[in-house]
Amino acid sequence: MKIVICYFSGTGNTHKIADCFAQAFRERQHDVAVYSMDEFAFAKKLPQELTEQIEQCDLLGMGYPVYAFNAPPVALQFAKILPRLPKNKKTFIFNCSGEPLKLNNISSLKLCGILKRRRFEVTNEYHYCMPYNIIFRHSEEMAVRMWQTAQNLIPLDATEILSGQKHLLEKVRCGGTIAWVMRCEQWGGRLNGRMYSVNKNCVHCGKCVNDCPTHNIRITEKGKFKFGGKCLMCMRCAHLCPKNAIRIGMFNGWKVNGPYAFSAKNEEEKQRYNKMLTKAYDAYFSEAEERIASASSNGNKSNT
Ligand SMILES: Cc1cc2nc3c(=O)[nH]c(=O)nc-3n(C[C@H](O)[C@H](O)[C@H](O)COP(=O)(O)O)c2cc1C
Structure with missing residues (x-):
């Protein structure tokens, strides 16, 4: 089977999930191509080669981080420039977010609508909890647990997709309206992006400048930073800045600087993790662990 996976990732979490899906499919002897949507941010057209790959593949996967209960504009724009197909193509969506809120499930509504009009039929949807890149920093302990959980779930989800079993995330009532209202984050983000600045660090x-997916940052001849109006609020610049030198406008108090190591373990981290373990995370992990345990006792990891 030919599988194409396209993802957008601000700070690397969705990228990890996309690679994990690719590995799971490859282990089941399928041919997988993975593309980052970065280079197509706000593009009017997909390159011919990618268009052909998508037209010819048997399964398309699309991944993104949840932004204010929506898919990021890059993912929506990417969907809009996909080819219109003569017949339905099986498609799956995966996303990740900082919290295991049911409300995050509405993030795919608009994307599914755009995909449907192009005859990409979304049959499977998966959500993974991954550490926050804004608002607050998860402990490394928690980041490790989230990533391990995703790594254990993805092979099961890949098997489910290949077996033809549908899996759609349950949406909350009035989800479409809530998502529509929350999309104000997109223009708010562009406005706030202009307020970014750098400090003396x-x-x-x-x-x-090199990392920004929308090429929104430039340095003038006088060495001043200019932040334009195309900010996605993806946090890549501020999160990955090695000197923690970027102020993210009005939301600077929510900045999370420095990539997660997905490995460190120490007592202080454990304490922070224990305090953080709210009911919602508890439910997410226990549901995932139950599924993983029952799959391994049923020998459900079989190749499809
Ligand atoms: C602008 C913005 C909005 C976000 N909104 C949500 C949200 O609505 N719900 C949530 O659980 N996480 C939210 N997050 C957290 C990200 O979805 C989460 O950190 C994700 O793992 C980032 O993935 P990435 O590394 O692929 O960019 C938001 C992050 C950003 C930057």
Whole structure:
């Protein structure tokens, strides 16, 4: 089977999930191509080669991080430039978010609508909890647990997709309206993006300029930083800045600087993790662990 996976990832979490899906499919002897949507951010057209790959594949996967209970504009724009197909193509969606809220399930509504009009039929949807890149920093302990849980779930989800069993996430009532209202985050983000600035820690390494998916950051001849109006609020610049030099406008108090190591373990981290373990996370992990345990006792990890 030919599988194409396209994902957008601000700070790397969705990228990890996309690679994990690719590995799971490859282990089941399928041919997988993975594309980042970065280079197609706000593009009017997909390159011919990718269009052909998508037209010819048997299964399309699309992944994104949840932003204010929605898919990021890059993912929506990407869907809009997909080819219109003569017949339905099986498609699955995966997303990740900082919290295991039911409300996050509405994030795919608009994307599914766009995909449906192009005859990409979304039959399977999966959500994974991954650490926050804004609002607050999860402990490394929690990040490790989230990532391990996703790594254990993805092979089961890949098997489910290949077996043809449908899996759609349950949506809350009035989800479409809530998502529509929350999409104000997208223009709010562009406005706030203009308020970004750098502090004296900046060493002009240019990482943020090179990394920005919308090329929204430039350094003038006089060495001043200019932040334009195309910010996605993806947090890549501020999260990955090695000098923690970027201020994220009005939301600076929510900045989470520094990538997660997905490995460290120490007592202080454990304490922080224990305090953080709210009921919602508890439910997410115990549901996932139950599914993983029952799959391994049924020998459900079989290749499809
Ligand atoms: C602008 C913005 C909005 C977000 N909104 C939500 C949200 O509505 N719900 C949630 O649980 N997490 C939310 N998050 C957290 C991200 O979805 C989460 O950190 C995700 O793992 C980031 O994935 P990435 O590394 O692929 O960008 C938001 C993050 C950003 C930057």
